Amino acid sequence: MTKVIIKLEADISTDDIYPGRYMATVLPTETPQYCFANRTDLNEKLRGGQFPKGSAIVADHNFGCGSSREQAASALKGFELNIVARSMSRIFLQNAINLGLNVVLCPTIEAEEGDELDIQVDKVINITTGKTFDTVRLPEARQAIIDAGGLIPYTRKRLLETVR
Amino acid sequence: MGMTVVEKILARAAGRASVKAGDVLEPKVDLAMSHENAALVINQFEAIHEGTGIEAKPWAPDRIAIIFDHRVPAESPKTATNQKKIRTFVEKHGISKFHDIRGDVGGICHQILPEYGYVRPGYVVVGTDSHTTSHGALGAFSFGMGATEMASVWTLGYAVNIEVPATIKVVVSGEFADMVGPKDLILHLIGVLTAQGANFRVLEFHGETIRKMTTSGRLAICNMSVEAGATSGIVPADGETMRYLREEAGVTDAITPVTPDNDAVYERVVEIDVSALGPQIACPHTVDNVKNIAEVAGKRVQQIVIGSCTNGRLDDLAVAAGILRGRKVAEGTRMLVFPASGKIFGQAMDKGYIQDFMKAGAVVMNSGCGPCLGVHEGALGDDEVALSTTNRNFKGRMGNPKSEVYLCSPAVAAASAITGVITDPRKA
Ligand code: SF4
Numbered sequence: 001m002t003k004v005i006i007k008l009e010a011d012i013s014t015d016d017i018y019p020g021r022y023m024a025t026v027l028p029t030e031t032p033q034y035c036f037a038n039r040t041d042l043n044e045k046l047r048g049g050q051f052p053k054g055s056a057i058v059a060d061h062n063f064g065c066g067s068s069r070e071q072a073a074s075a076l077k078g079f080e081l082n083i084v085a086r087s088m089s090r091i092f093l094q095n096a097i098n099l100g101l102n103v104v105l106c107p108t109i110e111a112e113e114g115d116e117l118d119i120q121v122d123k124v125i126n127i128t129t130g131k132t133f134d135t136v137r138l139p140e141a142r143q144a145i146i147d148a149g150g151l152i153p154y155t156r157k158r159l160l161e162t163v164r
Numbered sequence: 165m166g167m168t169v170v171e172k173i174l175a176r177a178a179g180r181a182s183v184k185a186g187d188v189l190e191p192k193v194d195l196a197m198s199h200e201n202a203a204l205v206i207n208q209f210e211a212i213h214e215g216t217g218i219e220a221k222p223w224a225p226d227r228i229a230i231i232f233d234h235r236v237p238a239e240s241p242k243t244a245t246n247q248k249k250i251r252t253f254v255e256k257h258g259i260s261k262f263h264d265i266r267g268d269v270g271g272i273c274h275q276i277l278p279e280y281g282y283v284r285p286g287y288v289v290v291g292t293d294s295h296t297t298s299h300g301a302l303g304a305f306s307f308g309m310g311a312t313e314m315a316s317v318w319t320l321g322y323a324v325n326i327e328v329p330a331t332i333k334v335v336v337s338g339e340f341a342d343m344v345g346p347k348d349l350i351l352h353l354i355g356v357l358t359a360q361g362a363n364f365r366v367l368e369f370h371g372e373t374i375r376k377m378t379t380s381g382r383l384a385i386c387n388m389s390v391e392a393g394a395t396s397g398i399v400p401a402d403g404e405t406m407r408y409l410r411e412e413a414g415v416t417d418a419i420t421p422v423t424p425d426n427d428a429v430y431e432r433v434v435e436i437d438v439s440a441l442g443p444q445i446a447c448p449h450t451v452d453n454v455k456n457i458a459e460v461a462g463k464r465v466q467q468i469v470i471g472s473c474t475n476g477r478l479d480d481l482a483v484a485a486g487i488l489r490g491r492k493v494a495e496g497t498r499m500l501v502f503p504a505s506g507k508i509f510g511q512a513m514d515k516g517y518i519q520d521f522m523k524a525g526a527v528v529m530n531s532g533c534g535p536c537l538g539v540h541e542g543a544l545g546d547d548e549v550a551l552s553t554t555n556r557n558f559k560g561r562m563g564n565p566k567s568e569v570y571l572c573s574p575a576v577a578a579a580s581a582i583t584g585v586i587t588d589p590r591k592a
Contacts, residue, residue, distance in 0.1 A: 011360075015537075015558045015559070015560055016560065019538065019560055020537040020563070021538060021540075023200075023234070023539065024203075024240060024246055025242070026246075038559070038560040039565070062359055062360040066556060067294050068292055068294040068308040068309060069201070070201075070310035071204075073310070087360060090364050091310060094313060095313075098312045139188075139327050140188070141188040141325035141327050142325060144325065151324075152208060152211050152315075154316075155315070155316040156212050156213075156214075158319075159212065159218060159319055159320065162320070
């Protein structure tokens with residue numbers, strides 16, 4: 001069970017999630033403080049930390065569009081959030097998977113802040129409204145990276161196989 | 165079954181006879197580009213090697229390009245220290261395609277790569293920048309990725325688990341009207357496709373208008389393909405590509421153009437006739453919020469920006485200088501000009517464009533990304549409006565979420581600088 005703590009509109013860019021002026025900050029331990037830095041209410045809510053691990057952000061289409069900055073994924077990862085979006089931009093989706101941020105593609109999701117969700121492999125159930133929404137499975141090619149716990153351990157494994 | 169350009173390129177790079185959209189493969193990378201975010205790539209690259217007993221050495225230092233452009237000269241000690249760390253790495257591993265902060269050979273990554281002949285038709289190019297789509301202008305398959313994925317490429321020499329994207333064929337016909345050009349075409353196309361209309365897809369450009377377009381114009385349209393979500397834009401290499409690489413980039417070795425098969429399979433075909441197209445404006449706060457100039461003409465602007473990897477090239481500066489020559493930037497409006505590279509800056513000086521800008525009251529700044537991403541130089545005040553030849557108008561893009569950014573061509577930007585309001589260059 002997970003609670004929706006933030007609901008967002010369509011076309012949330014990586015400039016929204018992690019503004020350009022903080023791009024010199026790269027360490028995953030330091031990026032979360034600047035998450036949604038241009039939207040004070042969201043930034044304060046996240047930094048306030050008054051929510052359990054695994055809480056959800058629900059977003060409309062094209063979440064993470066724009067810049068390839070990986071800090072957008074690492075900042076969200078720092079709060080151990082689930083990101084449930086109607087669709088996501090290719091680069092953001094890949095960055096999220098590479099860093100082990102939990103993302104769910106759910107093209108028809110309807111949920112409001114405060115709703116309780118049950119996120120399953122092939123569907124998301126909004127327990128508050130009683131409605132069920134199908135998810136789109138992530139590209140199969142990416143599953144191996146998820147299973148390895150992210151791209152760093154995955155590539156490390158591949159590297160060791162090459163030299164062996 | 166026939167193949168698209170990108171399918172052909174990926175088949176070669178993965179050592180297969182043929183591939184089709186949806187196949188998963190691991191293409192060898194011909195060129196791997198980063199800018200200041202190489203600092204994060206280096207961290208991740210070292211993390212991959214941690215505990216393996218294997219020394220962290222890039223697979224092929226001559227296939228890595230690193231260009232400082234996003235924050236030049238450094239705006240903070242943090243950036244300067246990142247840049248210093250990258251220089252040390254470059255030196256240690258002998259990365260030769262390195263462009264430091266310099267007035268002669270420096271510039272924006274998406275200009276430096278073509279300008280120095282680093283990109284060739286048929287290449288697989290990856291970059292830690294979303295506008296890496298630009299290099300499809302030279303007939304390469306070129307796409308953006310995050311820093312960790314780049315660290316993986318530096319380690320293995322190929323990109324892991326890449327899904328062959330479906331291709332949308334864009335056929336462009338007709339002749340541009342006066343004061344209308346590639347930027348108006350790509351803004352119009354993004355409006356038609358929407359900001360996510362080409363997500364996970366390639367835009368392959370065809371038609372007489374594209375064939376007649378210079379590489380500079382092709383770079384602008386491939387550059388902004390990502391604003392429709394595209395993995396890459398691509399113009400199949402032709403005579404113009406060869407001319408550019410030989411005459412402008414000074415390439416002397418063999419070049420092998422890749423063209424699509426006649427029976428290539430496209431997801432869909434989009435046809436555009438540009439004959440009747442007028443100047444286009446992308447309005448706040450999404451790039452697909454595109455309007456004909458008549459709908460926004462008269463809007464007051466406080467800052468004009470000409471530059472970026474989209475429109476900071478010599479022909480862009482020529483158009484703008486031609487409009488501004490002998491005239492003045494309006495009171496209450498400031499104009500900033502950022503040539504895309506040191507080489508372009510030099511050429512613009514020789515042609516007198518820089519003098520035209522400065523005499524008109526514009527501020528000409530060093531080559532680089534400048535205010536495009538809102539890090540330093542040219543920040544906007546609350547409620548101010550910028551009109552810019554850059555490629556993104558997201559809320560806060562130029563550093564201030566309380567400001568607005570409109571996107572346009574160099575001709576519109578220059579005409580509007582004179583009046584201080586959004587102005588149709590055909591009426592200026
Ligand atoms: S000019 Fe702007 S869009 Fe182009 S690389 Fe620089 S920051 Fe990115």
